[in-house]
Amino acid sequence: MDESDLRVVAVRECGPDTVAIEFETPPELDAQPGQFVKLTAEVEGDSVSRFYTISSPDVEGTFEITVGYDPDEGGPFSEYLLALAADDRVRMAGPFGSDFYESEPRAVVLAGGPGIGPAVGIAERALAEGNEAAVVYRDDAPVHEERLAALAAAGAAVYVLGADEPLADAVSAVVTGEPGEQLFVYGFETFLDAATDAMAAVGATPDDAKVENFG
Incomplete structure (x- = not known):
């Protein structure tokens, strides 16, 4: 435009x-x-x-x-x-950008640092449409905590981790592998690498995720 x-x-x-x-x-x-x-x-x-x-x-x-x-x-x-x-x-x-929410039945968002912005927006939209949502967010200084708490209260699975905490357990908890589940990954390259490893460890296909590299 x-x-x-x-x-x-x-x-x-x-x-x-x-x-x-x-x-x-x-x-x-x-x-x-x-x-x-x-x-x-x-x-x-x-x-x-x-x-x-x-x-x-x-x-x-x-x-x-x-x-x-x-x-x-x-x-x-x-x-x-x-x-x-x-x-x-x-x-x-x-x-x-082409890696955005498109009314998938279950949105699972892995967010590092500034990736929390699209994470809360996608999760809120999914719940508003009657779909499921989960957020795994890694940052030593979390932001949008009120929105994350509201998401959890509304039924989303929300995991907030420190910047050095492993992703594997949280990713395993939110990835179901069921039809209609879409993984989204937003963050800097080092986070994307960690998220890719965590997805692969639980049997998800990283190439099927919608990914935005923030640099």
């Missing part, structure tokens, strides 16, 4: 060094949780763009992205996003 002008609705803290930014959805945007958009802004005299995965369960009326930042080494674009307030504007193109 062509570039759109987005209006900021709200910026909220959602965990250590992490904010959720809610935008008003432009009329032409049709996106699913797990897809990502490209945001562009003028920063220090240059046009700068970065990609962010949608972390809301849908884009009806508004949609959300989750932005983590390093308070000691944050880049100019992150600082720009952190300074946004309601009614500010930023440009957007997208959506992009």
Whole structure:
């Protein structure tokens, strides 16, 4: 789609060094949780763009992205996003990506670090549609904890692990191998490698998973 002008609705803290930014959805945007958009802004005299995965369960009326930042080494674009307030504007193109939720009967999401954004969006959407959901999330400083607790209370299987904890037991607990089950994996490359090993160990086929590498 062509570039759109987005209006900021709200910026909220959602965990250590992490904010959720809610935008008003432009009329032409049709996106699913797990897809990502490209945001562009003028920063220090240059046009700068970065990609962010949608972390809301849908884009009806508004949609959300989750932005983590390093308070000691944050880049100019992150600082720009952190300074946004309601009614500010930023440009957007997208959506992009083919590894997103498509109403599968059971969504199992393995998320490392920033992968929690699409994980909560997919799980919330699955439950809202009457489907099953499970999340295995690994991070030493978890974010979106309120949403994870709400998912667990609504019937999703939720496992939150430390950054160095093995994935095998949690993955074994959530992967059933039943027809209609879809695995999603979101995170940095080192997490993807660990998730691939864990999936293979329980007899899942890693090539059948929907995977987004965050770098």
